[in-house]
């Protein structure tokens with residue numbers, strides 16, 4: 001019997017020896033698991049350890065700059081990158097009207113994407129001299145190969161799939177795929193520069209590349225995936241492609257300026273990065289309310305799915321706040337020709353990283369990943385495992401962004417210790433979410449069998 005909030009799933013129509021069963025493609029779960037592992041063992045674990053090490057509260061003060069770079073790349077390339085790659089490879093073919101990408105492509109690609117992350121976590125920060133340089137070069141080259149693979153899969157799918165022309169998601173997906181392609185030579189370049197620095201890339205170069213990847217390779221998918229579904233959840237029509245052209249141009253123009261900043265030095269590099277921040281910040285403030293949602297009720301969602309909508313609202317509000325801080329910091333850098341407004345940039349980066357990246361990953365996974373759609377058919381309301389991550393992440397976001405904003409006025413120790421607290425709350429949120437993914441994946445078979453039995457009625461059993 002169905003209840004309010006149930007997700008109607010198609011019952012299997014034909015069963016028998018001659019009929020090929022439709023097999024749910026579950027390889028996206030491998031990407032989700034790898035992203036979660038990268039967050040829990042890497043990015044969020046370092047978000048606790050690294051600020052404590054930087055203040056000599058735990059061992060590792062001499063490694064602090066390497067741990068900062070490892071943290072940044074594990075969050076961007078591991079947590080955000082693996083999740084975006086896995087979900088994009090799953091949903092872009094469906095949106096574009098193409099067959100799913102086969103496991104013989106997605107599984108080796110996952111291995112290629114995961115290998116450099118292991119190097120960034122276990123080798124680069126802990127080695128010295130030429131060994132650290134060689135590990136960084138290997139991490140850069142492997143990253144390049146993995147990124148080129150993702151770009152090839154998405155690019156081919158978009159070129160062959162005809163559905164969705166003129167829709168906003170398609171422009172963002174195409175721009176995102178091009179950014180994964182551009183990431184390949186950028187990663188190889190990063191490897192070369194870090195090899196010269198015995199495992200440590202020059203700070204301004206690393207910073208500019210991190211912004212380019214965060215906005216280009218990740219940001220386009222944040223706007224694209226939302227634009228197709230989120231307005232509908234909130235009772236609005238998806239924005240047409242033309243309406244999103246302005247925000248898209250600002251976002252991508254800004255990300256492109258960061259690439260130019262990587263090639264420049266001194267005041268010119270600071271001015272290019274400042275212009276990049278100002279443009280892309282404007283793009284986020286303009287685009288997120290249109291493609292996503294910053295207010296209203298998600299009344300078009302089934303009641304059981306509605307708690308996930310607050311992740312989406314909070315993520316987009318944090319993204320707009322990040323955009324405003326980016327625009328302000330960018331204007332200061334342009335005017336000054338220096339890396340001014342560091343507190344604004346640190347706060348903006350973490351509002352974006354914990355908002356449109358982390359909160360949105362958790363919210364959209366709940367709303368669109370099949371494993372959670374099936375779990376929602378269980379006869380129970382959202383439990384604490386489902387609710388707690390939201391409040392933990394909100395606290396982490398507030399403390400981390402607040403600490404960044406205050407970093408110009410409070411002591412270094414206070415900034416770092418507040419960051420470590422935020423890191424611990426964020427880690428716990430991701431751990432609880434991972435436990436819920438595991439629970440949903442373990443129960444998926446049983447829930448699907450229950451759905452099938454209910455669809456066939458009391459007197460008919462599947463053959």
Ligand code: HEM
Nearest residue numbers: 047051068069072075076206210353354396419422423426
């Ligand atoms: C509560 C969670 C987090 C905490 C406590 C945290 C903490 C920190 C700290 C202390 C720094 C070094 C700041 C400095 O010395 O200038 C940093 C840098 C950075 N963080 Fe986070 N972070 C968190 C989450 C994230 C997330 C989710 C992302 C992206 C998805 C991210 C991306 C970065 C990047 C790119 C850098 C700069 C790395 C570099 O300079 O090479 N962080 N973070």
